Structure formats: C-alpha cells, structure tokens
Amino acid sequence: MESLTASLERVFGYTTFRAGQQAALTALEDQKDTLAVLPTGAGKTLIYQLYGYRHPGCVLVVSPLLALMNDQVDRMRVAGFRQVAAVTSLTSFTERQEILAQLDQYRFLFLSPEMLAQPAVLSRIQQISLSLLVVDEAHCIVQWGPDFRPEYLLLGAIRERLGRPLALLLTATADHTTRIEIAKQMRVTPTVVAEPIDRPNVFLDVETVANETEKRERLLGLVSQLQTPGVVYFSSKQQATDTASWLQEQTGLAVAAYHAGLSSEDRFKIQQQFMQDDLAVICATSAFGMGIDKNDIRFVIHYHLPADLGSYVQEMGRAGRDGQTSVAILLYAPGDERLPQALNETNRPDDVTIRRFYATPQHFSLEEPGIRLLTFYRDHGISEPAVHALFERRERERRAALDRMVAYVREPTCLRQNWLTAFDQTAPDHQAKTCCAPGGQDLDITALGLRRTPAEAVTAPNSDWQTQLAGLLTAAPAVPEG
C-alpha cells in the first residue's frame, strides 16, 4: 500500500500533514481505535477522508448537527468525493429510501445518532461493509447525550451490533474527564492523539461591564473599531437577529444574523457572503461555526456567557486560523451566569414531571423534548430512581462546568493559563502584550494591530438587473493575451 504522504498528495495535493493528522492515521492504519483531540481548524475531516480513500468499504460518520451534515456532504462533493450522502430527520422520506436502497454505492455516509438508532436504518447498515465508524464532535456524547440527544448513549451498543468496526472519535475539546467518559460510552480503549490546543495568535480578553446597556455600548464600540471579519456569538436567535440589524445601522458595516431558525437557503447565502467578504460581521448562535472554513476571522466576541469552557474554546477558536493576530473577547455583566443556568433547567424535566411520567406515560405528549428524553430512558429500561439520579448528576456536572466558565471570567492574572490548565495542558509564560487582558485590564486594539483603518465606503453594486443577470449567465469575454 502506498505511504500516507503519497495518498495525501494524490488526493489532496498536499505534501505534508498538519499536526495530529498523521499520528491519527497511523493509529488507524494499525487498526487501533482512535480518539483525536485536535484544535478547531486542524483538519480533522481529512483523517477519515484519507482513510476512506485508502480502504474499501464505507466510512460511516455520526455527526450531531443536521445543518452541518449537509454542509459536510457539499464540501466533500466540492473536494471531489462523489459517493457521499447524509441521512437526517431533514431528509425527505423518498430521499431516505433511495439512499438506503443504494447504500452499498456510498463511500461516505453521514448519519445523525437518532437516524442510526432506527432499527430499519441500522439493519441496512449491518448489511454493508464498514471500513470506519467516525463519531464527529465526540464531546457531544458527554455534553448532549444525557440531556437531549439520548441516542448518543446508544452509540457504544450500536457499534457492537455493527460488528465493532474500527472507530475514530473526533473532537476539538475534551479534558481528561470527558475523554474517559467518551471512551466509556463508546466501549473502546482508544489510542489518544492530542495536539496542543493553545492558539498563541489569539489574544484573550474578558471585559466586565456594569449592565446590559453598557454591554451593548461596548459591543458597538468594539465592532466599530476592530478589523473585520468578525463573529459575535449570542445565546438567543432573537437577540442575534436584532443586534445584527442594530449594528448594521449604527456602524454602516454589512452585518447579518445566522442561526438555526433561518431557512437553508438563507443559511447558505449568509455563509457564502461571509466567505467571500460581502459581510463584515456575523451575529450568530452556536449553530454557526462547525464546518465554517474561514481563515481570516479577526475577532470573536461573546455577548452571552457560554455554558462551559469547552463550548467557549470551540467558538473562540474560529478566530485567526490563518495564524495572524486575532482577538477573542468575552463580555460579562454580573449575573450573566443566570442565563445558561436557566437554559440548562428548561432542558430538563423536573422531579414532579418525572414521577408523573413514570406513573402514567400515556398522558404525556412526545412533542416536548423533556418527555421525549424520559420516553427514551423508560423504553430503554431505566428506572425512575435511576433517571432521578442521572439528572441530578448531570445537574451537578453542568453546575461545575458553569462554575469553571465563571472562574475563567473572574481570572485575575492569565486567561490562557486558566483555560489550558482546565484542559490538562501547560501554558506558556504570560506576556501581557500578546497573551491576554483579564477583566479589569484594558484591551489595546491598536497595540495588537487590530484597529480598523478608516474603511473605504462599501458601495452596493449599482448595476441594473439586466446587467447583473448578464454577469451571472454570460461568461466574460476572454481577455486577449499580449
């Protein structure tokens, strides 16, 4: 068999691997189940693409985000992989049937855990030969599984039913405890490939403001001064939408909102506009990001406090993938931790509901996510006391994760050290100018070289529709040479 590097060059045209890719591929080539903890932007997908190219059979990718899966399929098609399909709850019945009927023709198949857990789908997949089972964003097993995607908890059992195919677990964020939990749930003892997660070119900043009004003002100040493109993260769709139009009015920059509530057509357009720099700033929820390949994002601002440090790192890690200086800013007003707390609580059925549900499950509507979760547990033979215990444990874990996040916000000395220590890594020596500005220390945008030079006025294309249509559908005449 040709060397990994030769395959890399043949398929992707690169001559060298990025950090972590080769180690993961080597482990897989040795038929070792692998957990790859690689920072955002490290090129995790290349690992299974190349493995799939080198081995017969189908690569089955279990992925958490429905919208993301279709993106991935498109990206693979663009990259020249043709036999790719995704089956999710968004896939129409006909389309699903068609894909399942011709399953052996696909080399890469993306499924949501919910889809894979369906007996009809699972039995079809049992009939084909799998070269690799990939769990993308594997931290979701731990983060989401017990709370609202319980099918994640079945993945270990499902893998056994598939005859224990070689497993690749991918994540950008997993501390020691999470790694152990992932391995336990998946029933594997994986080879761990972990790369340093530090992003030395991303300056970290926490800014404490007195209240919401001051936070808005500060956001406006930052967006008006910082070099673009940039992303502002929110916890609510509505606030992302409202703030996008407000920022656009106030700054004159092209700003758009991106969240899971948009139609797929709109999501596509916003993503592409951002990719080709038609947009300067995106106001997003966590739906934005996984799968976005934009290297020159100069700032990531968090308007709301993320629920845990892992999510924060994942999102702020989209800044500066090109290696150029960038900044990750977290805006914090006292009491901000109440929002993630409340969101946690709404996800979870309370004690009374659990008791009543177990007494008379038929009286409840499956439409509610909490009830769906309880039904799942009950159907899988988990007793009422065990469910109570499970939810209580999750509650404690989430509270601990949020405390960890708040500890980051309150860190007085070095944010980077605070972050890296939490992920069992060693931080470089703190250099105030290039490392971070914890709460109470000023962020010097100019010193970082991130101050926007007075913008050349963005002019909307003035051409009439006839000219625009001609531009779309008529090739520009070739420029004569010489």
Next chain:
Amino acid sequence: MEADDLLQLLSSRQARRLRVIENLLRGRRTVSTLFWGQRYRLLYLLDLGKALTRGGLDGPAQALVDRQLATWEAEEQPQLRLTPAGVAAQHAAQPFVPQTAVLWPQLDINAARKRLLLGVQVVSEYQHQTKRYYPLATDLATRQLVRRWFYQSDRQQLGTALQATLTRSLARLPERVATVTVAGFTGYQQPGLTNQQLAVRWQTTAWQVYLMHIEAVVTIAQAAQVATDPLSGLLGPLWTVPVTKSAQATLAAVQAGGTLDQIARQRRIKPSTVREHLLEAAIMLPEAAFPYERLLPATTQRTLLALLPAAIDDWTYTDLAPAVQAKIDFFTFRLLAIWQDKRGDSHGKSNG
C-alpha cells in the same frame, strides 16, 4: 410574517378569521379554510408559509390590535377587522400587489422556486467554467432533476437562452420585482441576497420580497409552458390542476352522470368525502369547469336565495329553519355560496 404583512391581508368591510389565514399559509386544505380563503380573496396564500407554526400569527395580530389598526370581533373563532386607521395604514404602505395571484394555486411554487434557483446557479457556474462550487442546499429530487435538465440541454446555448427567457419574463414585471429577483439569485461570485437583506435595501418586509420572488417565479414558469423555452423541462411539469387527484376523480364521476351516493359506493369513499371533494373542486376550479346546474336545481336555488341574507358572509346554515335544513343539506347550501361568489356577487369583492 410581521404585523405589517398581516395588515395587508385584512379588510374593514369583512371580519376575517385569523385561523383561516394561518391555515392557508400552512397549506391545511380543509373545505372550510378553502371556502373562506375564496371569500377573502386570499387563496393565493396556499402553502406559502409552510414553516409557520400553529398560532404563529397570534403575535402579529395582537400587535395590530395594540396599534389600533384592527379590532377583534367576538365569534366562535377570533376574527379581525381593520379600523379606519388600519385602512389608512394599509394604503400608506403601498404594498406590492401580485398580478399573477390567481395562477398561484396552479403551480407547485415551492418546487418551482427551488428548481429555478439551482438551475440558474448551475448554468452560471458552468458559464464561468467553475468546476468546484457549493451548490445551493436543496433536496435530492431537485438536485437530480436539475442535473438531468442541465445534461439534456444544449449546454453551449443554455446560458444565452436562459438569459433571454429570464430577461423577457422579468421585463414584464415592475422594475423593482425584476431587481429583487435577480439580486436573490445565486451564481458565479454572487451568493445572492436573502429576503431579509433585500427587504432592508428596499425598505420593505421580507414577506413582501418573498411575494415579489413568487410573482417572478410564476411569470417565468408561465413562459416555460412553451415547449421551446429552455426552462420548460424544469418548470413546465409543475403546473397542475389545483385539486387533489382524488377530488378530480370524484368530479369526473359526477360529470359522467352518477349520483353522489352511487359515486361514494363506486369509489369506496364516504358520502361526506364525495361532498368535500366536490366543494374543494368548486372552490378551486373556474366556474365553467364545475357542473353547478346539475347539482343545484333552479328551484333549490330560488328557495335558498329567498331565505338567505344578501351578503354571503352573513349566511349561516344553522340560522335556516329546521324544516328547510331537513330538505336542503349543508353541501347544497355551501355549494350555492361558492357559486354565488363566483358569479360575481356584489358582496364578494370585499378586499380592502
């Protein structure tokens, strides 16, 4: 849909049920929804808001009431009526009024729009010799159809031919509609603007932009009914009779001369279903395509019209005397209302 959009769907002369508007948008084709959709002259809304949730218009409706542009009328279902201020606001907004609306229920608009957008993108990228690009995210069926259409077309001519037909169709529309439509296309170095972005640029609402897009899609699909049009293979087959297959079969059986009970037995459906099919067909088809005379004998018509109020909206079956109800069923009553409406009852034109 925002409050300002809902404002355009209301009237001062006719109280309108919010749930009917909601159900039209969501594509819930019950006979009652269709009948009131016809009465409100809003049948063109069918299927236009598939993503709307139940109760999704309650917020915008209450906002109109809070702004004193409309009032609630207590009925079995909540009804809204515009206030004089509402009428003034409606006119001041200078809304876009689609000219092709009567055709909308005859076209599978959602499919037509998806096919047109992907078709334009594919041809655009081909014309600029882009090998690798992100295709618009859409369903497998649309992708396959567009691919087949593209490979079956004369690709050398396709760009020019497509530009020509689109230009011809768009030129028939107001300048603003054409501009908005083209700016929403995706293609070479043009991701396309979202409805929301176009709304900001044109100082209107995303819903109004959406209506303009549909006006353009329908106009383009009209041109595609000609076999030589480059889009005929893609859009032509999407024109349909706006009545379910099953209702068409029932109507055909009636036209062939059967009684309603015979047809029910023959088609193995409930007699009530036969009647629902016929009411659906009566509402959705032109007057000439439905055998009103056969189903509504002149004497029945005369009897009923003598008993009923002048305005169709005030007709209530249960207000008829029990003896009349015993002789004339609800089906006949409702069919007469539909026919009166189609024959241009003066109370029918209550838009505005």
